[in-house]
Amino acid sequence: MLTHRHTQGDGVVAVRDGAVAIAGRPILRGIDLDVRRGEFVALLGPNGSGKSTLIRALTGLRPTAGGSVSLFGTPLAKFHDWPRVGFVPQRPSAASGVPTSVWEVVASGRLTRRRLFRPLLRHDRAAIRDALDVVGLADRARDGVSTLSGGQQQRVLIARALAGEPELLFLDEPTAGVDRANQEALADALGLLSRRGATIILVAHELGPLEPLVDRVVMMRDGRIVYDGPPAGRDHAHPDHGHHHDAPRPDHLPQVSGPLDSPGAR
Numbered sequence: 001m002l003t004h005r006h007t008q009g010d011g012v013v014a015v016r017d018g019a020v021a022i023a024g025r026p027i028l029r030g031i032d033l034d035v036r037r038g039e040f041v042a043l044l045g046p047n048g049s050g051k052s053t054l055i056r057a058l059t060g061l062r063p064t065a066g067g068s069v070s071l072f073g074t075p076l077a078k079f080h081d082w083p084r085v086g087f088v089p090q091r092p093s094a095a096s097g098v099p100t101s102v103w104e105v106v107a108s109g110r111l112t113r114r115r116l117f118r119p120l121l122r123h124d125r126a127a128i129r130d131a132l133d134v135v136g137l138a139d140r141a142r143d144g145v146s147t148l149s150g151g152q153q154q155r156v157l158i159a160r161a162l163a164g165e166p167e168l169l170f171l172d173e174p175t176a177g178v179d180r181a182n183q184e185a186l187a188d189a190l191g192l193l194s195r196r197g198a199t200i201i202l203v204a205h206e207l208g209p210l211e212p213l214v215d216r217v218v219m220m221r222d223g224r225i226v227y228d229g230p231p232a233g234r235d236h237a238h239p240d241h242g243h244h245h246d247a248p249r250p251d252h253l254p255q256v257s258g259p260l261d262s263p264g265a266r
């Protein structure tokens, strides 16, 4: 069943009977999940249901106690293609006080795309500028991140992930504690990334302005997946204007380029 090929098939995330234990206590059990290229998945569920733990297991930050996890068809233990993957962690609540500029934070997301200790090249700078544009913060590039509002700081973290041109992007509660205007800016940024072909897996309490972007809801409770399907009410009241791929099968997309494609970025 294990394939060691670097497959270019549709499967971006595959979990079979996944389990995670922390300090001997079972946290996730019986997780089966397949996410295909181009899908926009919302991971929902009450506090403590295991959403962050699942994201950490999928990004290799938390070892699994059983079952298997694959990314892009490669078992996690053999997966080294991390530049294809972006991760926006749950926002740390503490104010840093470190006078890091917005541009520096976003540039740090570019590090995986270049050789260590090489200066940023022109296309690196273009990717950073593009990411800042996408989240609407180009005019704040030189400002210290600590001078920004919480919602703007969240957008900086998203720009940092976008600067790495991920094909697969995980976001853990990017809208928590973020005002409506910033949620809408975030939805615009993620909508653009999604239209560029990225696969997005996002943890949220309430979808708000993200709702029209979501193809699929995975609901967790007590460390298990209890629902996996279309968003509730999708067939009823929602105007659905932002819903761009009912059949998430972007076969025509270039398979070797990142969604924020900049020529020669490798």
Ligand SMILES: Nc1ncnc2c1ncn2[C@@H]1O[C@H](COP(=O)(O)OP(=O)(O)O)[C@@H](O)[C@H]1O
Binding pocket: 022, 023, 027, 045, 046, 047, 048, 049, 050, 051, 052, 053, 054
């Ligand atoms: N580092 C940790 N040490 C001990 N327990 C943890 C740790 N991280 C998460 N847990 C426990 O795992 C469960 C799931 O947590 P989490 O994945 O953070 O849930 P969610 O993101 O859905 O709120 C909770 O019961 C939580 O207390």
Ligand SMILES: [Mg+2]
Binding pocket: 051, 052, 053, 090, 172
């Ligand atoms: Mg969490």
